[in-house]
Amino acid sequence: MGVCPLCGPKLSICCTIISIWGIIMLAILGAFFQIHSPALFEDIPKDEEVWKNKNYSMTYIHEKYEQTAVNCFIAAGIYVFFFFFSCCQQRMHARASYEMS
Template identity: 50%
Template sequence: MPLCSPSLSLCGIIISIWGIIQLVLMGFFYKIHSLALSEDLPGLDEGFTNVNEFYAKANSGYSQNAFNCWIAACLYVITLFFSAHQFYLNSRNSISM
């Protein structure tokens, strides 16, 4: 039994594919410590006593953000499977009618 209309399930497929591509790339760039993403690191606005403390906090932030991006990409994969299943059910129901 389809829960979504054909257009909604197709929209879900397209958005899921885009989300997977974007989040996997962002996770990769966080993993290689891209300087362009340094503004989004948590906890770098506090005062540091030495440079090693700053680097440790920055490395931790990069790793955590990369992990978060990859988790979100996995959630988009689940959404993609659900949307594709709904699209399949809708196309199967329109053929049988």
């Protein structure tokens, strides 16, 4: 008698695919934030007043780029956890269907 899976076989496959996409997308996005891509300037969480008080210093902007990159890498790590969870669910369903036949 094995452990009961928490989600169905189709949901576990869907979650696996979404997790793979999330890992790839957030890793690439984090890499582009890490290299301070100008295309992502509008996406960093900067406070205009604080930036103005710092005389529009680029070190403030670089700190915000790096903070956002770390956030992307953390989110990618969370997707890795869900990827392994979904894969375990798939294996449980495969094992259960093998034992039934």
